[in-house]
Amino acid sequence: MPSSVALSPAATASPRSTPEQGVASFPLVRGWQRLWFQDKSTSPLEIARIGLGAAMLLHYGLASPNLFTFWGDSGWLPRAMLVQQLTDPWVQSVFFYFTASWQWVAFHALFLFCCAALTAGWRTSWVKWVVLIGHISYDNRNPSMTYGVHAILACLLLIMCFAPIGRALSLDRVREVWTAKRKNLDADPLAFTSPWAFACTRLMQIQMAVLFFFSGAQKLRGDEWWTGDAVWKIFTFEEYYNSFILDLLASQYWLANVATYGTVLIELAYPFLIWQRRTRPYMLVAAIFLHLHFALLLNLYFFSFVMIMGHMSFLRWSWLARLGAWWKYMMGGMEMIYDGTCGFCKRSMAWFLAFDGLRQIQIRDFRTDPSPVVSDEKMLKALYLVLPDGRALPGFEAYRYVVLRVPGLWWQVPFFYVPVFSRLIGHPLYNWIAANRSWL
Amino acid sequence: MTTTKRQRPFLAYAAMSLLVVWHTLAMIIAVSPDSVLTQAVRRLFDPYLTLFNLDNYWGFFAPHVGMGYQFRYVVEDAGGQQHVFIPTDKLSRFNPNSIWLRDRYRNVIDSADMYGDVTVAELCREHTALRPVAITLLEAEEKEFGPMDRRLGKDPLDPEFITVHAFRTIRCPAQ
Numbered sequence: 001m002p003s004s005v006a007l008s009p010a011a012t013a014s015p016r017s018t019p020e021q022g023v024a025s026f027p028l029v030r031g032w033q034r035l036w037f038q039d040k041s042t043s044p045l046e047i048a049r050i051g052l053g054a055a056m057l058l059h060y061g062l063a064s065p066n067l068f069t070f071w072g073d074s075g076w077l078p079r080a081m082l083v084q085q086l087t088d089p090w091v092q093s094v095f096f097y098f099t100a101s102w103q104w105v106a107f108h109a110l111f112l113f114c115c116a117a118l119t120a121g122w123r124t125s126w127v128k129w130v131v132l133i134g135h136i137s138y139d140n141r142n143p144s145m146t147y148g149v150h151a152i153l154a155c156l157l158l159i160m161c162f163a164p165i166g167r168a169l170s171l172d173r174v175r176e177v178w179t180a181k182r183k184n185l186d187a188d189p190l191a192f193t194s195p196w197a198f199a200c201t202r203l204m205q206i207q208m209a210v211l212f213f214f215s216g217a218q219k220l221r222g223d224e225w226w227t228g229d230a231v232w233k234i235f236t237f238e239e240y241y242n243s244f245i246l247d248l249l250a251s252q253y254w255l256a257n258v259a260t261y262g263t264v265l266i267e268l269a270y271p272f273l274i275w276q277r278r279t280r281p282y283m284l285v286a287a288i289f290l291h292l293h294f295a296l297l298l299n300l301y302f303f304s305f306v307m308i309m310g311h312m313s314f315l316r317w318s319w320l321a322r323l324g325a326w327w328k329y330m331m332g333g334m335e336m337i338y339d340g341t342c343g344f345c346k347r348s349m350a351w352f353l354a355f356d357g358l359r360q361i362q363i364r365d366f367r368t369d370p371s372p373v374v375s376d377e378k379m380l381k382a383l384y385l386v387l388p389d390g391r392a393l394p395g396f397e398a399y400r401y402v403v404l405r406v407p408g409l410w411w412q413v414p415f416f417y418v419p420v421f422s423r424l425i426g427h428p429l430y431n432w433i434a435a436n437r438s439w440l
Numbered sequence: 441m442t443t444t445k446r447q448r449p450f451l452a453y454a455a456m457s458l459l460v461v462w463h464t465l466a467m468i469i470a471v472s473p474d475s476v477l478t479q480a481v482r483r484l485f486d487p488y489l490t491l492f493n494l495d496n497y498w499g500f501f502a503p504h505v506g507m508g509y510q511f512r513y514v515v516e517d518a519g520g521q522q523h524v525f526i527p528t529d530k531l532s533r534f535n536p537n538s539i540w541l542r543d544r545y546r547n548v549i550d551s552a553d554m555y556g557d558v559t560v561a562e563l564c565r566e567h568t569a570l571r572p573v574a575i576t577l578l579e580a581e582e583k584e585f586g587p588m589d590r591r592l593g594k595d596p597l598d599p600e601f602i603t604v605h606a607f608r609t610i611r612c613p614a615q
Contacts, residue, residue, distance in 0.1 A: 032613055037453070059536045066537060069562075076544060076558060090490035136493050142556065144547040145540045148500055153465070154493035162459070197455075199460050207467055214471045214498040221503035230505050236585045237508035238528065239542060250590035299533035389556040 028173055036202055037195035044201050044315045046121070046169040049128075049160055052153065053119030056131065059302055060112060060138070068107050070353035071095055071141045085143070093140035094133065107134070121170020132157040149303040155207050156310055163200030167192035174354040174408070181350035185363060204313035204367060209271035211310075212287070216267030223315065225264055229256035240298045259293075266290050287311050324358050331405040335386040336398065337374055340365030344437045345383065352399075355408035382434050396423070396430040462488075470495050508582035508596065511545035513563060518571040525567075530558035549579045551574070552608045576609040 069075040078095070098104055111134035114127040135153055139146045166172040168191060224230040232253070235246050249256045261367040266286045273279040274287075288308055295304035336352075337346045353361060364371055366379040374384045374392045385398035393401050400416045400423075403409040416422050450452045469485050472478045489495040515523045527545065531538035560575045581603045585596040593600065 037456065062536055063540070066540075070540065074526060076555070076562070078558060081554065081558070088490055090487045092491065132492075136491075139493055145543050147539065147543055148496075148498075151496040155496070159463075160496065162463075189598070196456055199456055203460060203463055203467075206464055210467050210471060211498045215500050215502065218497075218499040218502035222505065224505045225502070230501065232587065234501060235608075236582065238510045238580075238582070239508065239519045240597065245589055246596075251588040253587045256587075300539075301534070302536050302539070353527050364512055 025288060033195070036199045038198045039193045039195050039396060040198040040201070040317055041191055041193050042165050042167050042197040043169065043320050044313050045160060045163050045197065045204065045319060046167075047167050047312045047315065047392055048156065048167065048204065048309045049121065049124070049165050050119055051312065052156060052306060053115050053117075053131070054158070055302060055309070056135065056153070056303050057115035057119060059113060060108075060115065060134075063179075064108065064112075064413060067104055068101065070145060071138060072101070072104060075142075077142045082141070088304055091140050093137040094365075095137055095141040107137075110134075119174050124166025124170060124172050128157070128161050132161050149300075150307050152211065152303075152305065154312065155304070156204060159203045159207060162203070164192070164194055164197055167197075169357065169408075173357070177214045178350055178354035181353055182347065183352070185346060185350060185365075188359070195379045201313050204310065205274070208307075208310045208313065212267045213271035216270075217265055219264050219267070225260060228260045231259040231263070232256040234298070245297055263290060280314060280316070284311060284314055327407070328358050329358050333359055333362065334402060334405070335362045335364055335371075335383045336402075337364045337366050337371050337379060337380065337386065339383075339437075340367040340436050344433075352402075352409075356406050357408050358406070361402065382400055382430070395434060396426040399430075400426070466494060471498055500561060507547070509549065510580040510582075510597065510602075511549055512578040512580055514576040514578065514606075515563070515567050515570055515572045516574045516576070518573055523570060524565075548577065549607065556608045558611055560610040561613050572612045574609055574611045576606045578604055578606050580604045 063070060073079045078249040084178045094107060098107070111130065114134065117123060117127040118131050132154070135157060136152070139150050139154065173192075175364035177187075177189055177244070180189045219225040219230070222230070232249055235242060235249060235256075252417065264339055266283075267290075270283050270287055274283045288311060291304040291307045291311075294307075336349070338349050349363065353363070364375060366374070369383070370376060371379070371386065373386050373390060378392075378394070382435055383398055384395075385393045385401055387393070387401075403412040403416050416426065450499075465481075466485050466488055469478055499577045504539050510526065511529060512526050513525060515525065517523065528542065531541055544555075548559050556577060560577070563575050571613055582596055583601045583603065585594070585601050589601070591604070596602075
């Protein structure tokens with residue numbers, strides 16, 4: 001939903017009142033807008049998208065050797081047996097309709113590809129639906145293997161399917177910026193914002209709050225949670241057995257009590273205090289702290305990571321903006337000087353800048369705006385990067401410097417930083433390209 | 441009836457409001473305890489909750505933590521010898537598959553009538569080298585294990601803290 005739908009209070013100031021502006025003047029409607037429909041970016045959801053996509057790629061990717069055992073008709077749950085359990089026509093899975101083994105393999109490959117695409121934000125508007133359908137299909141094909149984290153994933157994925165994700169921190173955004181910069185390198189397409197993005201972020205926040213509240217409330221019905229023994233008991237289970245922790249808790253049993261009560265306290269406090277401006281940072285830290293413990297001590301890595309990604313919906317936009325500004329400040333300014341008469345240079349520059357979401361790199365065409373630092377003779381041989389301290393890095397070294405400092409280019413770090421090898425190959429390759437740029 | 445350009449944003453806004461209200465209610469109803477009110481509303485939400493797997497009970501280790509257990513099995517070979525296996529010993533906690541496998545073993549224990557035959561058939565294939573005749577499925581149920589027991593150097597899976605019982609013996613299918 002584009003931002004033109006935003007019914008901000010400021011819009012009511014317009015002398016010519018439109019129907020929606022008229023409605024927006026009611027306090028109740030203004031409150032409703034503030035609650036659900038602020039004009040914001042998708043950034044918190046994008047962080048969750050990247051994390052969940054990567055986690056699912058790893059989770060289902062590692063299950064690939066067991067594809068037929070877990071979800072096949074000759075595996076643990078033959079279809080005939082499953083049919084006896086299924087009574088609800090709304091329980092659906094694509095696997096119910098497969099008849100040949102290649103279909104399992106093809107769908108699994110497509111699903112993994114879409115998980116990777118979701119992580120990278122490539123064609124996000126449709127791959128997110130494939131990931132949701134795939135995830136639900138795996139769950140429903142063998143319900144005997146599903147557990148809490150699969151349920152949480154389904155909830156978060158559905159909200160992401162509603163949301164206009166892929167508009168930031170994604171290859172879709174890179175493509176949008178690249179398209180604009182190919183026409184004009186100085187073009188700076190506005191970051192996507194929308195009231196619907198905020199509404200979906202809010203939905204994810206409510207999902208996490210509901211989950212924590214009921215998780216905490218259910219615990220209040222159990223004796224072990226009241227007596228403070230629950231955590232001790234969990235660590236005695238074969239599944240979560242940890243010799244070191246068990247020895248520690250046995251000698252300092254008060255730690256088991258603190259951990260038990262602390263878990264309930266955090267789960268019950270979270271749904272109430274996470275909404276307040278002052279308490280949100282503390283609740284977020286507490287929730288993440290809790291999940292890191294689950295990951296490290298109970299080995300619930302996948303569950304904990306998915307939960308932490310859900311908590312990312314509570315990241316404030318101002319925090320992300322401050323983080324971006326801090327990073328930009330720490331890395332310092334960077335000016336890339338290029339040859340504006342070279343088509344290849346402009347195209348590659350457009351592609352490079354499309355990944356610079358924080359706009360850390362300034363550009364200068366030495367043909368129209370000569371640099372006071374680097375002479376034109378030098379510029380004819382290579383692209384240069386000028387740093388605030390006056391250093392000028394040529395060609396490959398310029399790229400090498402930038403990829404480490406621009407987060408959108410981190411995926412290139414492995415290519416530029418292989419010891420010895422990167423420079424050995426990179427320098428001659430860059431020099432060859434620079435020398436032949438006129439016909440590339 | 442056609443909508444004018446001026447009405448469109450308002451309609452979009454109304455549709456968005458409807459969806460967020462619907463989904464928020466669904467999230468709450470999915471987990472709410474049964475009551476006359478929730479049961480009535482549930483009928484409306486059930487297809488939506490089921491189709492998208494939203495119908496969940498967020499009771500992690502709750503209300504009761506429960507008791508620990510371990511799935512084991514005994515392979516009886518053609519010579520009458522018995523070989524005990526503890527499949528969870530082979531699982532790596534760093535591999536996400538291990539959680540799936542553990543859930544599977546739990547299900548075999550809980551619903552042996554349903555999953556027993558398939559599981560045994562698979563285990564017989566896995567242990568073909570032993571020339572298995574039958575497999576007995578076992579559950580080692582953990583008993584209370586306190587901090588004092590630990591301080592005495594005991595372990596939750598020591599024989600005195602578990603009860604092992606066979607819950608099904610199934611003959612291997614003919615190869």
